[in-house]
Amino acid sequence: MSKDPANTFAAARLGGTAFIMSLGGEILELGGGKSRTRLPYAPHLVGDPDTGVVHGGVITAMLDQTCGIAVASALKEIMPFATLDLRIDYMKPATPHADIFVEAECLKVTHEVAFTRGIAYQTSRDEPIALSTGAFMLIRGDRDAKPGA
Amino acid sequence: MELLKHAAYEKRAPDPAALLAAIPFCRHMGLSAEVTNGELTLLMPFAPILIGNPVLPALHGGAIGAFLETASIAQVIWELGGTALPKPIDITIDYLRTGRVIDSRAKARIAKRGRRVVNVHAELWQEDATKPVASLRGHFLLTNA
Numbered sequence: 001m002s003k004d005p006a007n008t009f010a011a012a013r014l015g016g017t018a019f020i021m022s023l024g025g026e027i028l029e030l031g032g033g034k035s036r037t038r039l040p041y042a043p044h045l046v047g048d049p050d051t052g053v054v055h056g057g058v059i060t061a062m063l064d065q066t067c068g069i070a071v072a073s074a075l076k077e078i079m080p081f082a083t084l085d086l087r088i089d090y091m092k093p094a095t096p097h098a099d100i101f102v103e104a105e106c107l108k109v110t111h112e113v114a115f116t117r118g119i120a121y122q123t124s125r126d127e128p129i130a131l132s133t134g135a136f137m138l139i140r141g142d143r144d145a146k147p148g149a
Numbered sequence: 150m151e152l153l154k155h156a157a158y159e160k161r162a163p164d165p166a167a168l169l170a171a172i173p174f175c176r177h178m179g180l181s182a183e184v185t186n187g188e189l190t191l192l193m194p195f196a197p198i199l200i201g202n203p204v205l206p207a208l209h210g211g212a213i214g215a216f217l218e219t220a221s222i223a224q225v226i227w228e229l230g231g232t233a234l235p236k237p238i239d240i241t242i243d244y245l246r247t248g249r250v251i252d253s254r255a256k257a258r259i260a261k262r263g264r265r266v267v268n269v270h271a272e273l274w275q276e277d278a279t280k281p282v283a284s285l286r287g288h289f290l291l292t293n294a
Contacts, residue, residue: 019209022177022198046173048234050150055174056237057215064210065201080202083210087241 020065023058033074033106037066041097052096059100059120060088063132066104067116071136074106074114079140081114086134094129098122104132112138154232162230165189165223175219178212182223189227191220193253200250208248213273217242217285220255221269225289228259229267233292238266240287248282251275257285265291 023045029036039045039062047055064086071081094100103125104118118132119125152171156163165182169175169191178199183190193199193216201209218240225235257271271285 017209018198018200019212044173044177049171055215057218058174060214061209061211064214083244085241085243089239090237
């Protein structure tokens with residue numbers, strides 16, 4: 001998908017973070033500033049034992065991760081970055097025992113900041129369980145060389 | 150939840166530690182609760198599964214978010230009781246500092262209590278409570294108000 005295999009490789013490695021691996025999340029597609037991940041339902045993800053609905057923080061983590069790797073795949077050079085903020089709207093509870101899919105897009109990369117949108121859904125994108133907006137701070141090596149840039 | 154119904158029946162605040170122990174994902178993250186002078190603080194001891202960036206290394210933004218959301222829910226239950234968990238409507242997380250690979254604590258407060266919805270502010274810190282690592286603002290639906 002990506003025009004830059006090196007960046008896609010770096011982004012794919014980000015997908016292997018310990019926390020996301022502990023959830024059971026996996027990358028399905030990645031490249032060109034877009035990403036798609038999947039999280040199979042598992043008992044350890046449950047946030048409400050009465051209903052079996054997964055914890056909201058699980059959705060938060062998958063949106064953060066999927067947006068992050070979308071940013072990595074959008075960058076023209078490999079550099080570290082960190083989540084600056086993340087806003088999530090929970091549209092409806094996730095249905096228990098069904099996979100969760102997350103898609104994210106990096107909409108814009110400036111010198112300092114990358115802007116993202118994400119969506120989490122189960123059966124169809126038309127019925128989202130959550131939407132996210134997030135900004136990521138890019139940590140460029142030349143930051144000191146260009147004050148105020 | 151059964152333990153919330155028991156507490157409501159006995160007209161007492163639910164035990165936050167028992168609440169966290171009853172939620173599988175909170176057990177997965179290793180969360181626990183401390184009550185000091187009537188104030189609730191949540192603890193997330195460092196564990197390797199919480200890492201998001203192995204190079205720095207740093208805690209995962211999602212682990213930080215999940216912890217703050219749990220602190221918010223626990224505070225609402227602790228203060229307002231109720232027989233079912235409040236549901237998140239929307240949350241905004243600001244990441245202020247790198248989450249280092251050490252223990253974290255979080256405390257939440259109800260900024261506004263409405264009839265159906267509460268507005269909650271929460272903060273996560275590590276060694277110094279005056280230097281928050283992340284903060285959360287969110288709305289939660291009271292499902293049995």
